[in-house]
Amino acid sequence: MTAPPLLEVQGLDVGFTTPDGRPLHAVRDVSFTLRRGETLAVVGESGSGKSTTALALLRMLPGTGRITGGSVLLDGEDLATAAEDRLREVRGARIGMIFQDPMTALNPVLSIGRHLDEVLRAHGDRDRTAVNGAGTGTGTSASTDARAGTGTGADGTARRRKSTRPGKATPSGKAARPGKAARRARAVELLRLVGIPDPERRLDDHPHQFSGGQRQRILIAMALAGEPDILLADEPTTALDATVQDQILTLLGELTRTTGTALVLITHNMGVVARACERVLVMYGGTVVEDGPTAEVLARPRHPYTAGLLAAVPRLSAPSGTRLTGIPGTPPDLSLPLAGCAFAARCALTEDRCRTTAPPLAALTDTVRAACLPAAERAEPLPPPPPPARIDRPAPGAVVLAAEGLRKTYRGRGRRAFTALDGVSLTLAAGETLGIVGESGSGKSTLARVLAHAHPSDGGRILLDGKDVTRPGRAELHAVRRRVQMVFQDPYASLNPRMTVGEIVAEPLRAFGTVAPAERAGRVAELLRLVGLDPAAADRHPRSFSGGQRQRVGIARALAPEPSVLICDEPVSALDVSVQAQIVGLLTDLQRDLGLALVFIAHDLAVVRQVSHRIAVMHEGRIVETGAADELCERPRDPYTRALLAAAPEPVPVTAAPVPAAAEAVSA
Amino acid sequence: MTALTKAAPPLARRPRHPYRAALATGRGRTGLALVGLVVLAGLLAPLLSGHGPTDQSALTLAGPGTPGHPLGTDDLGRDLLSRLLHGIRADLGIIAVAVPLGALLGCLSALAAAAHPIADTVVQRAFDLILAFPGLILALAITAILGPGRLPVIAVITLAEIPVFGRLLRTGILVQRGREYVTAARVGGISGGRILTRHILPNAADPLVVQIAVSLTVAVFIEGAMSFLGVGVRPPEPTLGAVLSQAMPYLAQAPHFAVGPLVTVTALVLGLSLVAEALNREIRR
Numbered sequence: 001m002t003a004p005p006l007l008e009v010q011g012l013d014v015g016f017t018t019p020d021g022r023p024l025h026a027v028r029d030v031s032f033t034l035r036r037g038e039t040l041a042v043v044g045e046s047g048s049g050k051s052t053t054a055l056a057l058l059r060m061l062p063g064t065g066r067i068t069g070g071s072v073l074l075d076g077e078d079l080a081t082a083a084e085d086r087l088r089e090v091r092g093a094r095i096g097m098i099f100q101d102p103m104t105a106l107n108p109v110l111s112i113g114r115h116l117d118e119v120l121r122a123h124g125d126r127d128r129t130a131v132n133g134a135g136t137g138t139g140t141s142a143s144t145d146a147r148a149g150t151g152t153g154a155d156g157t158a159r160r161r162k163s164t165r166p167g168k169a170t171p172s173g174k175a176a177r178p179g180k181a182a183r184r185a186r187a188v189e190l191l192r193l194v195g196i197p198d199p200e201r202r203l204d205d206h207p208h209q210f211s212g213g214q215r216q217r218i219l220i221a222m223a224l225a226g227e228p229d230i231l232l233a234d235e236p237t238t239a240l241d242a243t244v245q246d247q248i249l250t251l252l253g254e255l256t257r258t259t260g261t262a263l264v265l266i267t268h269n270m271g272v273v274a275r276a277c278e279r280v281l282v283m284y285g286g287t288v289v290e291d292g293p294t295a296e297v298l299a300r301p302r303h304p305y306t307a308g309l310l311a312a313v314p315r316l317s318a319p320s321g322t323r324l325t326g327i328p329g330t331p332p333d334l335s336l337p338l339a340g341c342a343f344a345a346r347c348a349l350t351e352d353r354c355r356t357t358a359p360p361l362a363a364l365t366d367t368v369r370a371a372c373l374p375a376a377e378r379a380e381p382l383p384p385p386p387p388p389a390r391i392d393r394p395a396p397g398a399v400v401l402a403a404e405g406l407r408k409t410y411r412g413r414g415r416r417a418f419t420a421l422d423g424v425s426l427t428l429a430a431g432e433t434l435g436i437v438g439e440s441g442s443g444k445s446t447l448a449r450v451l452a453h454a455h456p457s458d459g460g461r462i463l464l465d466g467k468d469v470t471r472p473g474r475a476e477l478h479a480v481r482r483r484v485q486m487v488f489q490d491p492y493a494s495l496n497p498r499m500t501v502g503e504i505v506a507e508p509l510r511a512f513g514t515v516a517p518a519e520r521a522g523r524v525a526e527l528l529r530l531v532g533l534d535p536a537a538a539d540r541h542p543r544s545f546s547g548g549q550r551q552r553v554g555i556a557r558a559l560a561p562e563p564s565v566l567i568c569d570e571p572v573s574a575l576d577v578s579v580q581a582q583i584v585g586l587l588t589d590l591q592r593d594l595g596l597a598l599v600f601i602a603h604d605l606a607v608v609r610q611v612s613h614r615i616a617v618m619h620e621g622r623i624v625e626t627g628a629a630d631e632l633c634e635r636p637r638d639p640y641t642r643a644l645l646a647a648a649p650e651p652v653p654v655t656a657a658p659v660p661a662a663a664e665a666v667s668a
Numbered sequence: 669m670t671a672l673t674k675a676a677p678p679l680a681r682r683p684r685h686p687y688r689a690a691l692a693t694g695r696g697r698t699g700l701a702l703v704g705l706v707v708l709a710g711l712l713a714p715l716l717s718g719h720g721p722t723d724q725s726a727l728t729l730a731g732p733g734t735p736g737h738p739l740g741t742d743d744l745g746r747d748l749l750s751r752l753l754h755g756i757r758a759d760l761g762i763i764a765v766a767v768p769l770g771a772l773l774g775c776l777s778a779l780a781a782a783a784h785p786i787a788d789t790v791v792q793r794a795f796d797l798i799l800a801f802p803g804l805i806l807a808l809a810i811t812a813i814l815g816p817g818r819l820p821v822i823a824v825i826t827l828a829e830i831p832v833f834g835r836l837l838r839t840g841i842l843v844q845r846g847r848e849y850v851t852a853a854r855v856g857g858i859s860g861g862r863i864l865t866r867h868i869l870p871n872a873a874d875p876l877v878v879q880i881a882v883s884l885t886v887a888v889f890i891e892g893a894m895s896f897l898g899v900g901v902r903p904p905e906p907t908l909g910a911v912l913s914q915a916m917p918y919l920a921q922a923p924h925f926a927v928g929p930l931v932t933v934t935a936l937v938l939g940l941s942l943v944a945e946a947l948n949r950e951i952r953r
Contacts (some may be wrong), residue, residue, distance in 0.1 A: 042774040047704070300896075365786075390750065438907065449851070452855050453855070454851050454854060454855050478857055479856040481855060481856070482857065485856075486852070486855045488848050488852055489848075490848055493847060493848040493849060494848040494851075495849055495852075496847050496849045496853070496867050496870075496871070496872055497849075498867075499866075499867075507853065507856055507858055508856040508857055508858070510858075511856060511857040511858045511859065512857050554852070557852070557856065558856075560856075561857065620725045
């Protein structure tokens with residue numbers, strides 16, 4: 001039985017023009033298919049072209065982006081060449097989209113009801129029969145079970161969700177533009193579908209009255225309002241906490257099952273792939289490197305990049321004091337022409353032909369395709385990643401920094417005061433790493449800023465070498481800042497774009513007067529070398545560096561005044577997994593060599609466990625549990641710690657799921 | 669040590685400054701050419717015109733192409749080309765002093781506002797006070813006090829520009845101050861003054877450059893309007909507005925009388941607007 005694919009992308013090329021006029025090939029020769037009701041994950045790191053591919057499907061490329069080749073066939077109709085009004089009919093109605101950041105994707109002055117009403121109005125007068133005409137008779141694959149329970153609609157292809165929408169059953173949809181009350185009823189129904197409690201009442205609420213997870217649910221409801229055949233979700237859970245991410249993925253899974261909507265989930269997170277999708281498409285440097293059923297790809301990756309990416313995902317099982325696995329090197333520069341395999345420069349198994357011949361995406365088994373020349377001939381699986389290496393780190397020394405009962409409250413105009421820190425106490429010894437984990441809003445970033453004296457605390461004491469430095473005077477503050485430095489989360493925002501790297505690193509040297517002006521340049525070069533950068537980088541601006549390199553600059557700046565305490569506020573959460581290991585490795589090496597005391601703040605418990613001696617878990621401004629890293633992860637005592645541990649997605653297929661395998665067999 | 673990350677080799681030795689790139693676009697070049705032409709005419713006025721701007725001859729309201737008077741003469745027999753060129757010179761002299769002065773004073777008050785909350789309130793209310801007067805009323809009031817001449821025109825333009833630049837920079841500083849790199853600088857022990865001048869100002873300055881081009885355009889209008897109404901530069905000294913005002917009664921008989929200043933003002937304003945637009949596009953990218 002060969003049902004034609006719902007969406008077929010063939011040889012898609014997308015190009016941008018850089019500000020200085022050079023072409024940039026963001027997506028090269030991407031081909032894949034999507035069947036009705038299928039869930040496909042597109043996974044890759046930043047710059048891999050995954051989001052660009054998704055936007056190109058609907059021709060919604062930003063700026064200078066354009067499709068330079070290939071076709072996007074939706075039920076046989078090429079969207080790459082379709083007229084703009086035709087595309088508008090497809091957007092939302094046949095392909096719905098969910099974006100990454102639920103905080104900015106809703107208009108703050110419109111109520112949720114208005115948001116949904118707008119979408120329903122836009123698609124309300126759509127002629128369903130015409131749209132569904134091409135799809136009639138194809139509903140034999142994955143969505144059969146979805147429709148089995150809901151009876152048969154007039155046209156036989158309507159994917160019903162216990163819907164009693166007026167006009168839906170009339171064959172000529174044109175006449176039946178739903179009225180205001182009907183749209184409201186439908187909006188309530190959609191909100192209920194995505195699990196917003198008490199939808200009738202919440203309809204008139206505004207976005208700020210919902211949590212991040214609820215907003216993402218509302219956006220999903222909006223995407224579903226047009227009853228699309230395909231749901232494109234671009235990193236739908238990246239901005240959310242692990243526990244909320246889990247709920248959203250469960251919801252998406254249920255929705256695709258019950259409504260028969262196909263899902264394309266774009267993500268950088270292998271854990272999310274394993275959790276949510278039947279098939280996976282791995283992208284690197286704008287090309288597809290591997291494609292196959294999730295269970296098979298994750299269990300036996302064929303492409304070295306897939307294997308490397310899997311190995312780079314921090315595992316909760318890796319004990320404290322071990323090194324994270326990464327992929328050496330940096331992603332390719334897409335503005336340069338690509339001779340061979342995009343991954344050749346970073347691949348451990350690279351051969352001469354990899355550098356000269358672009359590997360085609362070839363079928364290795366019935367279901368798995370990979371773009372790797374050696375992989376086509378390799379019979380045995382790729383060598384498993386080496387077990388995590390131990391770091392030889394000295395035992396922690398005397399306590400350097402201590403906090404007792406720190407409090408911090410933010411007061412806004414007319415709003416309720418928000419308590420970010422509520423009696424936080426901790427100690428930090430020389431040469432020790434204290435990991436702090438918690439979800440967004442738990443107060444961990446505030447804690448970092450209070451400890452680094454970027455914000456004053458409202459109560460409690462901070463002791464540095466046993467001396468009270470809670471409210472230092474001007475001179476004392478200067479002395480404290482020299483000892484306590486900070487590495488920031490966002491390597492793009494934390495470097496002044498107008499200064500060269502050399503100037504940025506030299507600023508603290510100038511401020512603290514540690515080095516004579518004549519020797520500054522030498523010291524800057526030394527610091528850059530210390531963090532693994534070429535000293536020649538000093539003349540260039542931050543914008544010409546990748547995220548990982550910028551974070552190295554941030555670390556060099558923090559090390560400039562020779563501090564004894566380094567507070568790292570989510571230093572790797574903005575970085576790709578393959579790069580994150582390099583930065584974490586750098587921090588642990590620096591700790592060993594310089595005897596630094598580290599406060600390592602992150603939301604990823606797996607990274608924190610590997611890096612830290614001790615872990616403190618924060619929740620709602622309090623430390624709910626603290627203990628030795630391994631002890632805390634293996635025998636958590638607090639229920640919140642247990643919830644955090646349970647929500648962390650592991651890049652291992654939950655079961656060796658027979659369901660997708662069966663679906664593959666049916667279509668093949 | 670983990671694998672040493674080599675910085676990628678620099679592609680171009682030093683990328684072109686964005687302002688230069690902006691001015692190199694078609695829009696920017698056209699604007700610069702127009703402005704340059706007008707400025708050049710003003711600078712070379714004494715060389716280009718054979719007559720003094722106030723020298724009278726027996727020919728009144730002579731048409732263009734009259735020997736010795738390429739643009740003709742006005743109602744008092746003065747050479748129109750000479751009056752136009754000297755008018756440009758007078759205009760440019762005024763706006764070249766008034767706009768930078770207004771920008772400077774505006775920026776200084778914004779810096780004062782950024783330094784202390786009390787200064788902020790004082791500066792903000794002072795801006796409100798200036799903005800409360802419509803431009804023309806302000807012009808008439810100042811002329812009533814100072815009497816007509818160059819000085820009131822400069823004073824009016826300066827006063828009108830102070831709140832524009834002041835508010836723009838104040839907003840820029842407030843936005844940049846919330847950025848993480850400023851927190852990083854503070855944690856790095858850098859003093860408040862240095863953070864303001866070395867870190868915040870360069871990042872907040874872009875809109876100011878665009879605003880200068882826009883303000884020059886506005887200044888051309890203000891000067892023209894004031895001279896037109898007779899509260900500007902004192903006759904017989906020519907300015908573009910004064911020449912235009914003089915031409916008004918003769919529009920029917922001698923339309924060429926008004927053409928010179930009209931074309932010049934249009935070219936100047938169009939040129940400045942194009943430059944402003946080109947810079948703005950580059951900055952917003």
